[in-house]
Amino acid sequence: MKTLNHKIEIVTDSLWADLIKSYPKLVRFDAPKIVLCNRLTRTAGKNYQTENRIHLANKFFVRNHSQMMLTILPHEIAHQADFNLFGVYEKHDGHGPNWAKIMVQLGLPANRYHSLTI
Secondary structure, rough: OOOOOHHHHHHHHHHHHHHHHOHHHHHHHHOOOOEOOOOOOOOEEEEEEOOEEEEEEEHHHHHHHHHHHHHHHHHHHHHHHHHHHHOOOHHHOOOOHHHHHHHOOOOOOOOOOOOOOO
């Protein structure tokens, strides 16, 4: 049986490969590293763009595995792609128009917030 981290890595690589098809410039960047984190308590995920790393809240992951994989992980990956493509300006804008376009490209609504129970 595959470990949870391995499953997350497979989903991450697949999402990143899909984005590369739409944004060939991303081929120059590695997919972000995903870390399950016990320190996040109110946030489901956090992207550390300059480190190319995403932390996912373990507390939410345990309770909402499917939603974390289908919405939160892509949401955070879209932040990384946004930063890689458009730079620091988008980092400060957060959920700006370029991030929203990337979310739509992933087939998801550009929602700023999750609806997971804390």
